[in-house]
Amino acid sequence: MESVTGPRLASGLRISVMRLSRRMRQAPSSSLSPTQIATLATLERLGPMTLGELAAQERVQPPSMTRVIMHLDDLGLVTRSPHKTDGRQVIASVTPAGRELLESDRRRRDEWLAERLVELEPDEIAVLERAAVILDKIANS
Amino acid sequence: MESVTGPRLASGLRISVMRLSRRMRQAPSSSLSPTQIATLATLERLGPMTLGELAAQERVQPPSMTRVIMHLDDLGLVTRSPHKTDGRQVIASVTPAGRELLESDRRRRDEWLAERLVELEPDEIAVLERAAVILDKIANS
């Protein structure tokens, strides 16, 4: 059984999750790109770090991170400061404005999804309540 | 209840879905872009349809779908055929090569997820089976 059910579910679930995530990313939010938002969120979550570390975290190449940070800096969402001992390195940090943007962005995305959830039947809600926990378990495994 | 449960589920579900999708995107796959793969999968799942219908399904603009289908056609993964009664419309269909690619692609990309699914209890699998359908419904709403 597992040899049949496992792969089929994996395929269907993967497509559904990817499709929904694509849709949620399209939902009205800030005007930042996924990488820009993710970079900002990573900086908030893990604290100030060098551009090289950030690039590795977000799995983009260094030149791409240079541009992302340049853009976020232009918008006042991050600051760039020199490394204390190594003059080659640059440390990026989230500004208060950056934190505010992250917060309001999260609020808006939640609203978009919440609007759709109220259209569902109670038993569908129950399924998603349980699914959210399971998906999280999978993502963290 | 709904006024509390709705938003909480929205937030939890959004985070879980986005986190899982980020993990899955890092898995190795074919050289097709997300939209190209999704389009091919949609054609296989729903059967032959016009480019306009496909564009609506994948939520891209018609010119983008024209290019996606042109590319898939060049690769021999889909065919384009004239509509029986309406000379303006074009019907796209998956070729056997397209099905093969989907199959091998899924096999590779689903490995990561499938490995984690077999760790789950049968009732958790059942929840995800249902959740996949509901997530899809939300994504298409």
Place this chain on the structure above:
DNA sequence: TATTGTTATACTCTATAACTATA
């Protein structure tokens, strides 16, 4: 010499606007 980050350049993906063919 090696490393960190930047600049120059090109490619992919997607969009809007203008166009062609058909209804």
Place this chain on the structure above:
DNA sequence: TATAGTTATAGAGTATAACAATA
């Protein structure tokens, strides 16, 4: 006139290669 699809063109995002500054 309206609709389906295509072509022309532009913009965003990311990559590789070459370069500058520092270790």
